[in-house]
Amino acid sequence: MKNNYSQPLYRPPSEAWSMIIQVTEGCSHNKCRFCYMYKCKQFRLKSKEEIKEHIEWLKPMYKNPDRIFLADGNVLCLKTEKLLELLNYIKKEFPNVQRISSYSGPLDLLRKSEDELKAVRNAGLELLYMGVESGSDKVLSMMEKGVTQKEMIEAGQKAIKAGFKLSCMIISGLGGTEYMEEHAVESAKVISAINPHYFSLLRLVVEEESELAEDVRQGKFKMLTPLQVLDENIIMLENMELTDCIFRANHVSNHVNQAGTLNKDKEILIERLKKFRESPSFIPTTFDRL
Ligand code: SF4
Structure with missing residues (x-):
């Protein structure tokens, strides 16, 4: 039986132990200037037969998975009817599954009605990861994210209202030096x-394959220094x-590892960052490609 994962394959760090079912290939947007993930892939929906064959291949390796992640980029772009059929099939094949999750594009969330989203949630998709990246309209537009601040807020609120658990990600440094403060304030606003339910802060690492690498080389985009990242x-x-x-x-990209519950731990987290900021012995971890 052939291995029909189309590489590269991505999943959030918290899905490290999940069984990954690849339902689509690539990202239907695929234009964000900082993103290299699916540049080499033409977006496509896999056929029902391909998905079934893929699941048959996975079964002997995972037997009774309790967590399943649906890849690639934006599985919610599937027609609701198809998605419901798929979720029911997955639950029949893996009756012990406790959690099914996927990435979710904000525009896919907005395209579905509230009733459709509730039906998908009730069919078993529980946790959605939404890459907000920045809350600033200037930064979102500069990075060609294809979504406005208003749409991002609407999409996130709609997902929560439909009953999903939502994990949002922001990319630290995405405003460069020009929009550093705006990126920070507007991202906090969004x-x-x-x-x-979950908020992750990653740091911008510019990969050669991204359009942003060319902007950096041409001096159009200036990366933050480690101390500016902390600021x-x-x-x-x-x-x-x-x-x-x-x-x-x-x-791995973060200069300072942070974990807590917001707002409960807000002051402690800020004070900790300030201490690193002031410390003469602060040596940032470096995980940069350029
Ligand atoms: S950041 Fe997300 S939406 Fe943008 S191209 Fe990458 S996978 Fe697609």
Whole structure:
């Protein structure tokens, strides 16, 4: 039986132990200037037969998975009817599954009606990962994310209203030096308005394959220094107003590992960042490609 994962294959860090079912290939948007993930892939929906064959191949390796992640980029672009059929099939094949999750594009969330989203949630898709990246309209437009701040807030709020658990990601440094403060303040505004269950802060790492690499080489985009990243993180946290949101900044890209619950731990997290900021012995971890 052939291995029909189309590479490269991505999943959030918290899905490291999940069985990954590849339902689509690539990302239907695929235009964000900082993103290299699916540049080499033409977006396509896999056929029902391909998915079934893929599941048959996975079964002997995973037997009774309790967590399943649906890849690639934006599985919610599937027609609701197809998605419901798929979720029912997955639950029949893996009756012990406790959690099914996927990435979710904001525009896919907005395209579905509230009733459709509730039906998808009730069929078993529980956790959605939404890459907000930035809350600033200027930065979203500069990076060609294809979504406005208003749409991002609407999409996140709609997902939560439909009953999903929502994990939102912001990319630290995405405004460059020009929009550093705006990126921090507006991102805090969007995350606060959505009030997701989980909020992750990653740091921008520019990969050669991305369009942003060319902007950096031409001097059109200036990356933040490690100390500027800490300043930006402090401004972002100072402007966050969240309730019981699990916060993580513990990706390999982060200069300082942070974890806590917002807003409960907000002051402690800010003070910790300030201490690193002031410390003469602060040596940032470096995980940069350019
Ligand atoms: S960041 Fe997300 S939406 Fe943008 S191109 Fe990458 S996978 Fe697609």
